[in-house]
Amino acid sequence: MDFNGMTVAITGAASGIGHATALTAARRGARIVALDRDGQALEDRRAQFEADGLALFPFALDIGDEASVRCSVDAISQVTPSVDLLVNSAGIVSRGLLENTTADEWERVLSVNLSGSFYCIQQMVPLLKAGTGRAVVNVASLASKRVSYTGGVAYTAAKAGILGLTRHAAFELAGDGIRVNAVCPGPVLTAMTKNATSEEDRQKVAAMVPLGAWLEPEDIAESILFLGSPAARMITGTSLDIDGGLSLVTGSSYEAYRRARQ
Known part of the structure; x- marks a missing residue:
């Protein structure tokens, strides 16, 4: 997949799946518009990219705040x-x-994981219309179709909402030639995942995955870029499970779910 001359905007670009996608796209010729709340991490990433001859333009923002997103998109349009x-x-x-999730926690997770994606799509429509790629890929989760073991009820609800947002945005924006799809990662070894799980639990999860291992962020990046490339020019409004076959497994331990919250 060649992204030479294309501009790819990525939220959460300083770490995890976002960073892996940024690096993979940049190595294929894209210039990266990187959005993240961690401004210092973005600057560190820019230095790393420049050292490798890659282009990254950092924009720090609060993705869950509509005004912050609008301000950042205005700044992006100047670049x-x-x-x-x-x-x-x-x-x-x-x-x-569920019984001890606070209102603040619920609202913050939904604002970042769901509302932030809506704000970015809505505000970037003019920039997407002006592009040639005209694609959006939302990162949902296998939890959007099942439940999350490392996250809680707010995370599951937000990721399920991402699939609804994906379908509806794909329908409305099809008239502008803008495709909207989602990926649903299974267990991915990011820093956030490692902080939320123990080594013992990670080994148990790996044993449950039919392909025998956790996914790496780069595995998700490759699928994201496929959906964002001309190779997927007639794919819109759909979701792609990337889980090593975990969705095929029907049995799991409820006690493991509770232990993760104790």
Whole structure:
């Protein structure tokens, strides 16, 4: 997949799946518009990219705040007249059980994991229309179709919402030639995942995955870029499971779910 001359905007670009997607796309010729709440991490990434001869333009923002997103998109429009691919990867996890999840935690997780994707799509429509790629890929989760073991009820609800957003945006924006799809990663070894799980639990999960291992962020990046490329020019409104076959497994331990919150 050749992204030479294309502009790819990625939220959550400083770490995890977002960073892996940024690096993979940049190595294939794209210039990266990187959005993240961690401004210092973005600057570190820019230095790393420049050292490798790659282009990255950092924009620090609060993805869950509509005004912050609007301000950032205004700034992006001063750097580039168009965006060919928007990747909504930013996300946070919740840890509590349903009965002790606070209203603040619920609202913050939904604002970042769901509303932030809506804000970015809505505000970037003019830039996407001006591009040639005209694609959006939202990062949902296998939890959007099942439940999350590392996140809580707010995380599951938000990721399920991402699939609804994906379908509806794909329908409305098809008239503008903008495709909208989602990926649903299974267990991915990101820093956020490692912080939310123990080594013992990670080994148990690996044993449950039919392909025998956790996924790496780069595995998700490759699928994101496929959906954002001309190779997927007639694919829109759909979701792609990337889980090593975990969705084929029907049995799991409820006690493991509870232990993750104690």
